[in-house]
Amino acid sequence: MKNTFLKRVISSALALSLAASCGLTAFAAESGNQVTDLSAEVIDASNRENAYSNYVKKHADAARPQKEVIINGADFVKFGDGAVITKETVDGEPNVMKWANQVGTVDFKVNVPETGWYNIEAKYEALNNEAGGNTTSVEFALLIDGVCPYTTASRITLPKRWVNKTEIQQDVRGNDIRPGQIAVECWQVSPFKDTDGLRNEALGFYIEAGEHTFTLQSQKAQFALAYMKLFNETKPAPYVAPDANEIQNSHAERILLEGENATYKSDRTLFPTADRNSYLTSSANGQSPTKTRYNTIGKDNWNKATQAATWEVDITTAGCYKIGIRAKQDSMRGMYSNRRLYIDGVVPCAECEQLKFYYDTSWQLTVPSIGEEPMFFYLDAGKHTITLEAVPGEIGEIMGDIDEIVYQVNSYYRQIRAITGPNPDEYNNYDIKGSIPGILDRFKEYSESLRAQMKKIEKLSGTGGTEAVTLDKLAIVLDKCVSKADRIPNMMSQIKDNVTSVSSWVNQYREQPLEVDMIEVLTDDQEFTECDEGFFKSLGYGFKAFIGSFFEDYNSLAEDDEEAMICWTSLGRDNATVIQTLINNDYNPTAKTKVNLKLVQGGIIEATFAGKGPDLALFMGGDFPIQLAARDVLVNLKKFDDYDEVMKRFAPQAGVLYEYNGGCYGLPVSQTFPMLFYRSDVLSQYGIDPKTDLNTWENLLKVLPTLQRNYMEVGLILPVGSVISPVTEAGNTFASMLLQKGVNYYSDNLDKTNFDTQEAIDSFDAWTKFYTTYSFEQTYDAFTRFRQGDMPVLIQNYTFFNQLTVAAPEIKGCWSFQPIPGTKQEDGSINHASCSVGSAALIFSKLDEDKQKDAWEFIKWFTSDETMTSYGNDIESIVGTMGRFDTANLNALEQLSWTTNEVSLLKNQMLSQVEIPVIPASYGVTRGLINAFREVVNNAENARDTLFWYNKDINDEITRKREDLGLNS
Structure with missing residues (x-):
């Protein structure tokens, strides 16, 4: 412990010394880092105040005005920041706003007659670009009087309409070919919805009476807008059964809608999927035990709130119809997925707001019902639509509450770590209770809340809690912290591990996966198709699949063609x-x-x-x-x-x-190339502005003492892996620093390195000092450390974004990325070069x-x-x-x-990016650099001398390889 502390003091002193040599001795005082209030309450207020859940609670008692306010798209007052906007007729809709590109802003003046809580609906047409691209939904931020009301409003999403490009066809082997998905341009009406999957209802906005400026700030807003409407959603009334005689007198032919043939979808991920597990699976091309049949829709692709699929149904005889959905949810054991049912774009009754599809590995029939009696819906003769939309149901708000607890416990974890360091001394009394006021009360509150959420989940799932036992484990750890406060430093690893487990559990169970085989629309005198498999039929089907596996080439991706x-x-x-x-x-x-x-x-x-x-x-x-x-x-x-x-x-x-x-x-x-990822919520606590404080290596060193005083780390691209790559890793720190100085690895004719230049020596020395002087870690778990916040600055390949987005929803909105630190040039510009x-x-x-x-x-x-x-x-x-x-x-x-x-x-x-050429001897170059790095960092060798000696070996290998290939002749 003493050695670790001494090492950090020395590294901080050295970093401050460097800052002083650059004329920046006043940095810490000017930024106020010495007086930053790090209490968890301050952290909560600064980082979670703009969450939608808090916004809803704040305005829970607001009036719900019934008077609607129409904002015509063509009535914009100004646009800018590169937006290309005109007033014109689009697809028969006259005098609308057409936003022809994906950048900029547009303003509207809105007169609101009455203060209150409003939903917002838009009539719009999502536009494709000339190449048919722009495949994402319409996305923009909504600002009211220049302010975004809450974080979710910074990413309003209006879906496109997707259809199968062709009918499902077959290749010469008899396997179905999955059709591509294309977006069609058409007018749609949709409220602004919660795509985070926490609430069933549309997003709400508290707006005071008077004139306001509504600004749409493009994220990817390429669309035409007929109008926006301020209104209040009306909840559907409870189901009222039609007259019994009307039900009994309704007769018509059976109507079967194949899941894979959905007329249109709100997301391109809702393409036809294949199921070969059951002979019961319905398919227009017939089920097969050996051939691929795209005979369903959904699976794990249909798992996010607001994703919807619509089927068009042609009713030949007016009457009362019941609806049966053959579907399967086999992903979330002990839980159910939720779908909202629309008929002709309207939820017919309150009971259709949330249809539940329970876990089962076999097909199940779900019929909207009151008790044992199916609901009947009157449909006129003609074309109608049936839509299923994924909604979070009751689990949504529960998951939101758990997300909040996870975030807050992580905040306390960082504060404890700032006091104890990463390796607490078990014999030291850190007085956590006195150092972080209110921590025990908050831990008790979180423990009680976790158990309350667990009981809700048990009630919803009808199980004894096995699916939510992860929550109980974290609650037990928090209880131990409350009862034995002096032992909190020794329980840090338990806190960390259980928070990680809860986060992973929430990430899985907040989803709404569902696979739909078919939908039947029947009258009272008709029975739904059986879902129970016959034993002998199932056995025979499985036997055919087994025998077929010996003859079917499942690894062949195309037909045989000798000329191809x-x-x-x-x-x-x-x-x-x-x-x-x-x-x-x-x-x-x-x-x-x-x-x-x-x-x-x-x-x-x-x-x-x-x-x-x-x-x-x-x-x-x-x-x-x-x-x-x-x-x-x-x-x-x-x-x-x-x-x-x-x-x-x-x-x-x-x-x-x-x-x-x-x-x-x-x-x-x-x-693939590197980006600098940062936790904006953590850095803001210390007055660190990523755009200015992390834009150069020099500035990064200036803020390093602040982070390290609080036992937080900066993560660079890992210098040493289990296997040395034959080419330079993307974002290698030495390579980035050297390239930013205008020097590449090799001479112009690639016959030797430039590692004997002063620029290379300086870059190698700076790279190794990160690990010798500043104690950077050579190995670490980037995702876990960044998620927890104890490594709030991290350089990783930009695809790290994907992992954070999917697997760390609890820190959504609390992180971002930017170009890697650069080197200031003589003209004042900053060179951010790296390698890919x-x-x-x-x-x-x-x-x-x-x-x-x-x-x-x-x-x-x-x-x-x-x-x-x-x-x-x-x-x-x-x-x-x-x-x-x-x-x-x-x-x-x-x-x-x-x-x-x-x-x-x-x-x-x-x-x-400035790329490093790949040469036949690249393997020798990367091996030599890593060995030189190890000598300096692990064996305390001199950086200049070590690079000099290893460079001789590197150049010898380059020469030998060139001679082998006849390149020196």
């Missing part, structure tokens, strides 16, 4: 299936030479030299492209006339990773000239704006935000599910 070019990829099966579907639908029908995709895991070099390799390959990264190019088995893409034009799709230096001996042997497909890693599309030289041209056309198509956008959105729709595609295509990046601000930050970093 063979393309290999080593991605996962979901990714490969998406690619093959795109090829089948969009490329092969018009291509001179078709392409068949094969899913192959590794062995491409060996297969190529054995004469059994592919004609093309996708997503080839690391040093594979250069190793293959050095052995003359790839086509130099610079030979094609339009090469320079095609490369404009990517960042200026993206192709450097695939260049060898004057040629380029790969077309960029993916590109990526993957490419390759063409193998075994093809003849004509086929090489055909292969070039294919990889041009695959890396085009349209295909990269479709691939990225399709794969995200299957695996969720966690699988968001790290495309190398600049325009495609804008069409993925990033907001305008996020895209701007990413492109700024992307365009700042």
